[in-house]
Amino acid sequence: MSAAAAGAAAALTPAPAGADPGADKPSAKSVNARIDGLYEQAEVATEKYNGVAERAGKLREQVSDAQDAVARGQSKVNRLRDTLGGLAGAQYRSGGIDPALTLMLTSDPEGYLDKATTLDRIGSRQMLKLRQLQTAQRNLQQQRTEAAGKVEQLDGLQDALSRQKKSVRKKLSAAKRLLGRLTAQERAERERASRGGRGADGGSKVGSGGAKASSGRAAAAAAAARSAVGRPYAWGAAGPGAFDCSGLTQWAYAQAGTSIPRTSQAQRSAGRQVPLGEARPGDLIVYRDDASHVAMYMGNGQVVHAPHPGAPVRYDPVGMMPISSVTRP
Numbered sequence: 631m632s633a634a635a636a637g638a639a640a641a642l643t644p645a646p647a648g649a650d651p652g653a654d655k656p657s658a659k660s661v662n663a664r665i666d667g668l669y670e671q672a673e674v675a676t677e678k679y680n681g682v683a684e685r686a687g688k689l690r691e692q693v694s695d696a697q698d699a700v701a702r703g704q705s706k707v708n709r710l711r712d713t714l715g716g717l718a719g720a721q722y723r724s725g726g727i728d729p730a731l732t733l734m735l736t737s738d739p740e741g742y743l744d745k746a747t748t749l750d751r752i753g754s755r756q757m758l759k760l761r762q763l764q765t766a767q768r769n770l771q772q773q774r775t776e777a778a779g780k781v782e783q784l785d786g787l788q789d790a791l792s793r794q795k796k797s798v799r800k801k802l803s804a805a806k807r808l809l810g811r812l813t814a815q816e817r818a819e820r821e822r823a824s825r826g827g828r829g830a831d832g833g834s835k836v837g838s839g840g841a842k843a844s845s846g847r848a849a850a851a852a853a854a855a856r857s858a859v860g861r862p863y864a865w866g867a868a869g870p871g872a873f874d875c876s877g878l879t880q881w882a883y884a885q886a887g888t889s890i891p892r893t894s895q896a897q898r899s900a901g902r903q904v905p906l907g908e909a910r911p912g913d914l915i916v917y918r919d920d921a922s923h924v925a926m927y928m929g930n931g932q933v934v935h936a937p938h939p940g941a942p943v944r945y946d947p948v949g950m951m952p953i954s955s956v957t958r959p
Contacts, residue, residue: 672801679794684892686787696777703770710763841929848912850886873936894924901959914957
């Protein structure tokens with residue numbers, strides 16, 4: 631268990647019966663540190679959830695395509711069987727069914743084809759249809775195997791999503807309980823402190839590259855992010871009604887006609903790295919060494935981001951937390 635998680639658990643332990651409730655009450659500073667730790671852990675878990683969800687979405691499309699291929703393959707096999715049945719009917723009406731064709735219409739046409747001594751009893755058209763049926767059945771079996779494998783993979787990802795969801799909810803519930811221990815004044819002070827720019831990288835040199843976006847798509851993405859200010863935070867959400875941090879930046883670039891990855895870790899590599907001093911509107915500001923948070927630079931030392939539960943999409947100082955990198959998609 632991490633130090634932040636251990637601290638959070640200790641803060642949630644009830645006092646012994648008969649003890650003075652205020653005697654061992656943790657300070658607002660220590661409670662805030664524990665809340666920050668839980669929010670950070672929840673954000674890491676959320677980005678893992680987003681990554682798994684993205685893979686599951688792609689695999690779900692592959693499963694659908696594979697199942698469509700199986701259906702098409704089965705239809706082809708059925709058509710070939712119908713055609714061969716028609717040939718058998720024609721032979722019957724003309725004086726009887728060729729024994730070779732009868733053998734072909736059994737469930738093992740491939741075994742029949744291996745009996746080379748009977749091949750001369752099959753007409754050229756029948757031979758062609760037989761070989762087509764043989765190939766179609768082989769392809770159908772392969773498609774069924776591939777589809778079953780993808781369904782199994784998808785089931786595994788669904789289980790992983792469920793575990794990640796429980797992890798995020800557990801951490802956010804613990805943070806909410808800790809917040810409830812703060813007074814209204816302490817919560818207000820916490821809110822002001824969270825927006826005050828505590829990182830060492832938020833100085834006057836930030837964004838000296840200019841207040842103008844580096845491209846038309848970056849300008850459009852910045853405009854989209856600004857339009858989302860005030861909308862609620864929701865973990866795992868990518869708009870348009872609610873967002874988590876990487877969901878907001880992905881959605882904003884989608885409005886500009888540009889696709890970027892779903893997670894903050896992947897977004898760090900979704901373009902060219904630029905020095906912090908050259909940041910321009912539309913650039914992605916990635917935070918912490920593990921790249922677990924991302925925001926969009928707006929100029930004038932400000933970013934727009936989706937902070938955490940209970941805090942809507944908003945403007946904050948670029949140096950609100952340690953900056954890992956600046957990416958220009």
